[in-house]
Amino acid sequence: MRARILVPLLLAAIAILVGAAGFLLVYSKDPSATRTVVSGALPGGAFRLTDQNGAMVSDADLKGRPFAIFFGFTHCPEICPTTLWEMSQALAALGPEADQVKVLFVTVDPERDRPEMLQQYLQSFDPRITGLTGSEAEITAVAKAYRVYWRKVPTSDGDYTMDHSAMIYLMDRQGRFADTIAYGTPGPERVAALRRLIAGA
Incomplete structure (x- = not known):
């Protein structure tokens, strides 16, 4: 029973971490410049x-x-x-x-x-x-x-x-x-x- 509860919780936590990582990849600061580095499709x-x-x-x-x-x-x-x-x-x-x-x-x-x-x-x-x-x-x-x-x-x-x-x-x-x-x-x-x-x- 505990395993049934824990698995969805773990999957939800992984999804949140992946989403956060994706956001950081899309909007991250280049340490060598003052510009924002944007990956994927550009805004606009x-x-x-x-x-x-x-x-x-x-x-x-x-x-x-x-x-x-x-x-x-x-x-x-x-x-x-x-x-x-x-x-x-x-x-x-x-x-x-x-x-x-x-x-x-x-x-x-x-x-x-x-x-x-x-x-x-x-x-x-x-x-x-x-x-x-x-x-x-x-x-x-x-x-x-x-x-x-x-x-x-x-x-x-x-x-x-x-x-x-x-x-x-x-x-x-x-x-x-x-x-x-x-x-x-x-x-x-x-x-x-x-x-x-x-x-x-």
């Missing part, structure tokens, strides 16, 4: 979403301009507002260079985050940050293209929250993956990563 792909002003924005509109893209939601208690504030600080630190890069905030909660909600929420951050939303299918497609983890989690009060990846993806002028900025990256490193992106280095 075509999308067509609606911004906070109701206008359509697609990946084609961004060709020729590097961009940073982050996935989150307006009801996020910590990670999203912190990341948006830090990106606002980074844009300010870049000075005139900031106009050469686009910063996108894509919601993973389109049920609540309609354009008017994004517009209100983003008033607290740099006005150059663009919020994007769409249908459930559109958000699912772009999140999968960028290899983003997200999951709706019910809360005890009958509402829900969202678990999601906290990585910022940096895409070059051709819309190709260039690097990432991890949550909690110090300000100077964040600014340096954006400068490299703008320079195409």
Whole structure:
């Protein structure tokens, strides 16, 4: 009987370890450089979403301009507002260079985050940050293209929250993956990563 219980537990533990190892292989830091090493299919792909002003924005509109893209939601208690504030600080630190890069905030909660909600929420951050939303299918497609983890989690009060990846993806002028900025990256490193992106280095 104990063996019947232990075998599934062991298999579950192995699955968790394999998943963790896969994540580390996909997003690992090269000790000899400041870049993130990504294996397998690279994040990125075509999308067509609606911004906070109701206008359509697609990946084609961004060709020729590097961009940073982050996935989150307006009801996020910590990670999203912190990341948006830090990106606002980074844009300010870049000075005139900031106009050469686009910063996108894509919601993973389109049920609540309609354009008017994004517009209100983003008033607290740099006005150059663009919020994007769409249908459930559109958000699912772009999140999968960028290899983003997200999951709706019910809360005890009958509402829900969202678990999601906290990585910022940096895409070059051709819309190709260039690097990432991890949550909690110090300000100077964040600014340096954006400068490299703008320079195409």
